Amino acid sequence: MKSKSQQNEWSSGVWAHLTTVRRQSPLVQCITNFVSMDLVANTLLSAGASPAMVYSVVEIPDFTPHIHALCVNVGTLTPDWLPSMKAAAEFASKLGKPWVLDPAAVSCSGFRLKACLELVELKPTVIKGNGSEIIALSSASRGHTKGADSSHESPDAIEAAKSLALSSGAVVAVSGAVDIVTDGKQVIGVHNGTKMMQKITATGCSLAGLVAAFLAIDSSRALEATVSAMSVFGIAGELGEAMANGPGSLRMHLIDSLYGLDETTVLKRVNITRLG
Ligand SMILES: Nc1ncnc2c1ncn2[C@@H]1O[C@H](COP(=O)(O)OP(=O)(O)OP(=O)(O)O)[C@@H](O)[C@H]1O
Numbered sequence: 028m029k030s031k032s033q034q035n036e037w038s039s040g041v042w043a044h045l046t047t048v049r050r051q052s053p054l055v056q057c058i059t060n061f062v063s064m065d066l067v068a069n070t071l072l073s074a075g076a077s078p079a080m081v082y083s084v085v086e087i088p089d090f091t092p093h094i095h096a097l098c099v100n101v102g103t104l105t106p107d108w109l110p111s112m113k114a115a116a117e118f119a120s121k122l123g124k125p126w127v128l129d130p131a132a133v134s135c136s137g138f139r140l141k142a143c144l145e146l147v148e149l150k151p152t153v154i155k156g157n158g159s160e161i162i163a164l165s166s167a168s169r170g171h172t173k174g175a176d177s178s179h180e181s182p183d184a185i186e187a188a189k190s191l192a193l194s195s196g197a198v199v200a201v202s203g204a205v206d207i208v209t210d211g212k213q214v215i216g217v218h219n220g221t222k223m224m225q226k227i228t229a230t231g232c233s234l235a236g237l238v239a240a241f242l243a244i245d246s247s248r249a250l251e252a253t254v255s256a257m258s259v260f261g262i263a264g265e266l267g268e269a270m271a272n273g274p275g276s277l278r279m280h281l282i283d284s285l286y287g288l289d290e291t292t293v294l295k296r297v298n299i300t301r302l303g
Pocket residue numbers: 131156157158175176177202203204205206219220221222223224225227228229230231232233234260261
């Protein structure tokens with residue numbers, strides 16, 4: 028059971044993070060899959076950040092040094108894209124810029140699993156996946172996922188997430204009914220969101236992009252920034268669902284709700300607890 032003062036502490040932190048993103052409008056480079064490019068970019072814009080879907084390997088040396096954060100998502104990975112992802116991740120790590128790895132459908136092939144393991148070596152600040160993806164990546168062995176969707180509830184992934192966080196040095200975030208965020212020691216649960224968000228493709232990818240934006244404005248507190256981004260996205264989903272008739276209109280209302288989030292609503296709806 029969370030105490031009121033703990034809850035208030037989280038709530039005011041979430042609101043402070045969102046207002047800082049709106050004020051600073053961090054530039055977030057997203058090398059993400061074709062399915063998600065539109066929703067990720069619109070999510071970032073609605074939150075007040077500045078998205079750039081720059082992914083050609085020839086542009087990375089000029090562009091990546093100017094970004095504030097990077098998001099890499101392997102959802103439609105091909106051998107042509109991997110060098111871009113690695114080059115951008117290397118720049119980000121070398122220049123001390125935060126970056127997020129989304130190991131989308133990591134266990135769908137040996138190629139993708141190997142690529143993700145190589146990307147983990149490049150020191151992501153945060154690894155954000157669904158339960159299946161975090162379990163597969165953590166055990167570094169081939170599993171069985173249903174394409175890009177999760178077949179595990181996120182609590183199954185807590186131990187896997189902690190172990191991946193400790194071995195990689197990243198904060199690990201698991202999206203699901205309860206989002207889990209851990210640095211290997213602390214485990215935080217974010218209880219915002221709605222089930223129907225799973226019926227819109229690329230909500231998880233968009234969440235990873237949003238995490239990158241929040242890291243950009245508070246990179247020394249990666250766990251807290253990640254928790255805030257997850258709560259904000261979940262609240263936007265909750266508000267969106269109240270106006271929606273199904274997934275299509277939820278997609279639209281989620282974006283509108285994210286754009287319009289105000290302090291009273293955030294303070295009232297943040298639902299974060301310490302799980303360990
Ligand atoms: N059962 C649920 N209840 C509440 N929120 C949920 C539920 N399932 C998912 N969510 C929310 O939906 C969003 C996307 O999470 P999800 O785990 O579906 O991502 P994903 O599998 O990576 O999606 P995609 O690969 O399509 O981008 C997150 O904000 C998460 O909190």
